[in-house]
Amino acid sequence: MAYSDKVLDHYENPRNVGTLDKDDPHVGTGMVGAPACGDVMKLQIKVSDDGVIEDAKFKTYGCGSAIASSSLVTEWLKGKTLDQASEIKNSAIAEELALPPVKIHCSVLAEDAIKSAIADLKSKQGKLI
Amino acid sequence: MTKDIARKPIYLDYSSTTPVDPRVAEKMIPFITEHFGNPASRSHSFGWTAEEAVEEARDEVAKLVNADPREIVWTSGATESNNLAIKGASHFYSTKGKHILTVSTEHKCVIDSFRELEREGYTATYLEPEPNGLVDLEKFKKAIRPDTVLASVMFVNNEIGVIQDIEALGNICREQKVIFHVDAAQATGKVDIDLEKLPVDLMSFSAHKTYGPKGIGALYVRRKPRIRIEAQMHGGGHERGMRSGTLATHQIVGMGEAFRIARIEMQLENERIRKLRDKLLHGLQDMEEVYVNGDLKHRIAHNLNISFNYVEGESLIMAVKDIAVSSGSACTSASLEPSYVLRALGRSDELAHSSIRFSIGRFTTEADVDFTIQLLKEKIYKLRELSPLWDMFKDGIDISKVEWAAH
Numbered sequence: 001m002a003y004s005d006k007v008l009d010h011y012e013n014p015r016n017v018g019t020l021d022k023d024d025p026h027v028g029t030g031m032v033g034a035p036a037c038g039d040v041m042k043l044q045i046k047v048s049d050d051g052v053i054e055d056a057k058f059k060t061y062g063c064g065s066a067i068a069s070s071s072l073v074t075e076w077l078k079g080k081t082l083d084q085a086s087e088i089k090n091s092a093i094a095e096e097l098a099l100p101p102v103k104i105h106c107s108v109l110a111e112d113a114i115k116s117a118i119a120d121l122k123s124k125q126g127k128l129i
Numbered sequence: 130m131t132k133d134i135a136r137k138p139i140y141l142d143y144s145s146t147t148p149v150d151p152r153v154a155e156k157m158i159p160f161i162t163e164h165f166g167n168p169a170s171r172s173h174s175f176g177w178t179a180e181e182a183v184e185e186a187r188d189e190v191a192k193l194v195n196a197d198p199r200e201i202v203w204t205s206g207a208t209e210s211n212n213l214a215i216k217g218a219s220h221f222y223s224t225k226g227k228h229i230l231t232v233s234t235e236h237k238c239v240i241d242s243f244r245e246l247e248r249e250g251y252t253a254t255y256l257e258p259e260p261n262g263l264v265d266l267e268k269f270k271k272a273i274r275p276d277t278v279l280a281s282v283m284f285v286n287n288e289i290g291v292i293q294d295i296e297a298l299g300n301i302c303r304e305q306k307v308i309f310h311v312d313a314a315q316a317t318g319k320v321d322i323d324l325e326k327l328p329v330d331l332m333s334f335s336a337h338k339t340y341g342p343k344g345i346g347a348l349y350v351r352r353k354p355r356i357r358i359e360a361q362m363h364g365g366g367h368e369r370g371m372r373s374g375t376l377a378t379h380q381i382v383g384m385g386e387a388f389r390i391a392r393i394e395m396q397l398e399n400e401r402i403r404k405l406r407d408k409l410l411h412g413l414q415d416m417e418e419v420y421v422n423g424d425l426k427h428r429i430a431h432n433l434n435i436s437f438n439y440v441e442g443e444s445l446i447m448a449v450k451d452i453a454v455s456s457g458s459a460c461t462s463a464s465l466e467p468s469y470v471l472r473a474l475g476r477s478d479e480l481a482h483s484s485i486r487f488s489i490g491r492f493t494t495e496a497d498v499d500f501t502i503q504l505l506k507e508k509i510y511k512l513r514e515l516s517p518l519w520d521m522f523k524d525g526i527d528i529s530k531v532e533w534a535a536h
Contacts, residue, residue: 003447011447017515034533035479035518038441042517059517063443067515 003064004098010068015075018057020044028121030113039066039106043113045077045085047121053077053085058113065103069093069110082118138453139497143338143431143490144287144315145455149383150340150491156386157342160379168376169367179378186385190334190347193388194313194322197352202368203376206346207314208238209361210333211281213348213372214310215242217358218331219251219279222308226276227251230269230307234258234470235283239312243281260475261424262291270301279308284316284332288455288470288486289423290432292320299328308356314338314346318391319399319429324349330356336380340491341387345380348372402489403430405498409487410435412502416509418522422471422484433487436471437505439519440512442482448508452501455486477529 003011020027027046033039039062046055056074060067072093077085093099093107140148149157160182168183170176184198191198204210219229231243233255243253254272258264264282273280280302285292295311302309310331316322318339324332332349336342350356350371364373410433413419418438437445446456467481476484487501513519518528 011444014515019520031517032534035528036477036533038443038482040517040533042520059515059520061439061516061518062441064447066441067444 002100006072006097007064007068007099010071010097011064014058014067014071016055016057016071017059019059020046020055020057025124026121028117028119028124030116030118030120032112032116033062033066033109035061038062039109041066041070041109041113043070043073043110043117045117045121047082051081053080053082062106062109063103065097065099065106066109068097069099069106070113072096073110073114077114082121085114086118088114136451138451139500140453141487141489141493141497141501142453142455143493144290144486144488146337146343147340147490148492149337149342150387150390152390153341153383153386157379157383160382164378166378168378169365179376182378182385183376183381186381189385189389189392193317193392194324194332194334194349195326196324196349200324200349200352202348202350202371203381204346204348204372205344206337207236207312207333207335208346209372210335210346210348211236211238211310211312212242213358213361214331214333214350215239215279215281216246217361217371218308218310218356219246220359221357222278223251226274226278228254228274228277230254230256230272230277230280232256232258232264232282233473234262234286234288235281236287236312236314239281239283257473261427262286262289262422262470262474263424263427264293264298266294266297266301269298270305273301273305273307277305277307279310281310281312283312283314284322285313285319285429286423286470287315288468289434289474290315290429290488291423292316292427292429294427295329296327302330303328315429317388318395319431324351331358336384336387339387339391342380342383345377345384347384398491399430402493405489405493405495406430406433406487408495409433409489409498409501412498413505416506420476420480422474422476431489433489434471434484435487436476436480436484437509438480438483439516439522440483440509441516442467442484444512445483445485445508448512449485449504451504455488456484 022029030043042059044057045053048054056077058070058074060070090107090111164178166175166179168179187198187201247253299309308330311329312333314335330351335346362373367373420436422434471481
């Protein structure tokens with residue numbers, strides 16, 4: 001099992017591990033995957049009033065590639081607008097981490113997690129208006 | 130923990146294979162270079178010397194299991210022994226019936242020999258063990274049919290180390306006139322085996338699980354009452370026609386010496402290993418949500434198979450690369466294939482995936498065990514800090530009741 005240096009780096013030193021207050025109206029939470037499939041990703045974003053992602057945190061149950069994919073997207077998300085964030089594609093994640101074909105699903109899951117977190121935030125803010 | 134890249138991992142995978150004991154290697158070498166004769170050569174001293182060494186080794190193998198040396202047939206290892214016993218006896222006695230019985234947690238080579246016989250028209254029963262890994266005697270008895278010709282049960286399970294009640298199972302087979310084969314690859318040097326007392330007809334052995342070389346094994350074939358098998362390997366009629374092929378003198382000498390050492394040192398060694406295993410167990414049980422797989426009492430001293438809940442199997446293997454262990458998870462493929470042995474015990478996929486088999490052996494030190502406990506505690510803590518499932522568990526959420534979107 002050969003992991004790329006980038007995967008190993010994120011696995012050894014995961015960035016932005018943690019939890020944001022899911023009840024905060026500025027926080028969107030996405031939880032994707034299933035324990036029986038071997039991956040569960042929880043991704044949270046905190047968005048300022050002008051729609052820029054100020055903070056991102058993750059927790060992941062999964063293989064090294066899943067941990068690395070979610071760690072990487074938390075780095076990418078910070079400073080992006082929601083529109084920019086929703087444009088992050090799994091192929092970019094897979095390319096950056098040099099994921100082998102059997103691990104592409106980890107990057108797909110990370111993309112799903114972003115979409116899920118944004119959807120959660122939008123539904124929350126929709127309710128507020 | 131300080132990282133030392135040059136350092137070799139600590140070997141805790143003795144159930145996969147063992148190093149050849151230096152005493153064994155020393156004894157083997159002259160039979161590669163100097164005493165190279167063919168043990169089947171009857172016309173000169175090269176052959177006689179080799180034959181003498183082969184017979185001495187046969188004596189040693191027989192002595193460890195209290196059998197007659199004439200009941201020992203050399204093979205290439207336990208896989209061949211299991212194939213020869215199961216297919217050889219089922220074929221020879223096929224007029225009696227075509228039903229064969231085994232347990233779902235047997236080694237792959239037993240299961241696959243059964244599958245092959247099924248393709249030939251036999252009917253097979255794969256009995257499920259109890260959640261502790263042991264075979265229920267009543268269920269075993271009920272699984273035997275009038276046309277059952279052979280039953281095969283392993284002495285010691287390779288993954289979870291549980292010891293089956295071979296004597297009781299054998300007695301059931303005797304009553305029902307079923308040939309009883311036992312895969313003892315994981316048992317030699319770990320449990321007492323007395324084939325004068327045990328009602329076993331065929332028993333498979335391997336050298337490399339007991340500090341001998343790879344590529345050599347043996348099959349015990351009972352003489353009284355006499356058990357017949359059909360040969361799988363045809364040729365010069367070696368091993369009384371049961372297994373042709375020039376004998377690998379140096380390998381055989383190695384197996385003999387390894388089994389001699391096992392016979393002499395087994396009691397003391399098992400005591401020492403049990404202490405190490407118990408230390409490892411207690412160290413790991415300090416943590417929450419760890420589950421021992423398989424019965425702890427009916428178990429060899431060398432094995433500890435344990436699952437760490439809320440930690441994913443592959444990331445666990447990445448985390449413990451400083452120790453050489455086996456995992457219940459097939460982590461090179463995208464498809465999840467948890468250990469079929471742990472699944473048969475009723476373990477969930479998640480727990481089966483997050484299992485590690487530690488197997489301790491002759492050269493394991495207390496420092497190795499201390500290091501392992503420390504490493505596991507550190508890594509499990511780290512992975513759980515990363516795990517959303519651990520958070521949910523800590524919040525009192527029952528993960529099995531959450532509706533997950535499968536992907």
